Amino acid sequence: MKFKVSIIILLLFVIVSAGCTSLSESTHDSADKIYVDYVSAGYYYFEDDNDRGYNWTIYQDDTTWYVSGKTPTQFITDVRNLEYSSDKSAYGKVEVFTTFNETLNRGFGDCEDLSLLLARGLHDMGFDTCVFVTYDHVFVGINKAQVESGYLGINRMIVQNMIYPVADKNCVFYGYYALESTSNWAIGYFDEYDIEIEKIYYL
Secondary structure (H helix, E strand, O other): OHHHHHHHHHHHHHHHHHHHHHHHOEEOOOOOOOOEEEOHHHOEEOEOOOOOEHHHHHHOOOOHHHHOOOOHHHHHHHHHHOEEOOHHHHHOOOOOOOOHHHHHHHOEEOHHHHHHHHHHHHHHHOOOEEEEEOOOOEEEEEEHHHHHOOHHHOOOOOOOOOOOOOOOOOOEEOOEEEEOOOOOOOOOOOOOOOOOOOEEEEO
């Protein structure tokens, strides 16, 4: 009887331990090593190797010195003109989230750095923005109604030398047009429709 009780206790311990492990273990994509940590109630949180979370990084700096006097199109173009460089290339195997000022000062970033920069700057101009995180990519969302009304003179085409036509694309996620920080795609263009959003950071 004692043996059976011991076996049952041991099995319960293994099950509980396995459950805890599944909640705390991290997986990451092959490109930028964005952590996806499962916590209570199935929510996600994202942080870099320096324990910097997204929310802290988004709100850390004052942006008015840079965005004041710029049009939305000018600012979007400025961000897209920064060099794309993965943290793997710049720092080895370390994932680093950089703040608004840090990204501008170093002149490069990967998809999450540039997306945080873009979303925060547009937010401080008066736009309703968010940051979408997928398994292997991060991009900005910008309020669909604001874009379609031409709010603050925003131009959905953004730049004249955009790479892809906008007519056949109309990607909207949760009321936000997709807005890439690392390419000259028109607002609303995205190269795939069927993507799974892991987390949305609303500003």
